[in-house]
Amino acid sequence: MSAHGETPHGAQGGHGNLNQLMAGFALAALLTIVPFALVMGEVEINRTALIATIMGLGGLQILVHLIWFLHVNRSAxxxxxxxxxxxxxxxxxxxxxxxxxxxxxxxxxxxxxxxxxxxxxxxxxxxxxxxxx
The missing domain is CATH 1.20.5 (Single alpha-helices involved in coiled-coils or other helix-helix interfaces)
Structure with missing residues (x-):
């Protein structure tokens, strides 16, 4: 810890606490399970809508990984x-x-x-x- 009581990475620049990591893991798992269930469950929706849904959820999963696990943010x-x-x-x-x-x-x-x-x-x-x- 530094003299100001912060972690070496800064107050918000650390790797997150266990609750934040588990929330990211839960989101990532959900964003994997939903498209899998849509395909394996042979849900009756338009093929184009199914592909768009799967790609959209994949894009969200990329954002979850970038934010929760890779800690990409807009700091200088x-x-x-x-x-x-x-x-x-x-x-x-x-x-x-x-x-x-x-x-x-x-x-x-x-x-x-x-x-x-x-x-x-x-x-x-x-x-x-x-x-x-």
Missing amino acids: EEGWTLAATIFAVLILVIVLAGSLWVMKNMNENMMPMHDMEHHMQMEQMKSLQSQQG
């Missing part, structure tokens, strides 16, 4: 940490949005297997007809 000495965190979150959003966009386009543009089999059968029939005719 944490300024670079906050800027780096914002940049990392921006990159994460770009990667997630890009991945969803690519998967959506692939799903729309790929030929389903049963259509491919039907297409191959039609090609075989055309080739047999051209050989006979």
Whole structure:
């Protein structure tokens, strides 16, 4: 302790007490369990709404980890940490949005297997007809 009775990290700059850490853990667990339950319980909601809910809860979980466990805040000495965190979150959003966009386009543009089999059968029939005719 310092001469003023503060911890070495400052009054608010410490690693938090057990109650704060347990609250962060409970929030993180809840933000993991809810999306898992939505998917495994096969909840009847629109697929787009389900994906948006899962991604939103994932974003909240990132914030919980940053605030409760990594202690990122807006203080002057944490300024670079906050800027780096914002940049990392921006990159994460770009990667997630890009991945969803690519998967959506692939799903729309790929030929389903049963259509491919039907297409191959039609090609075989055309080739047999051209050989006979």
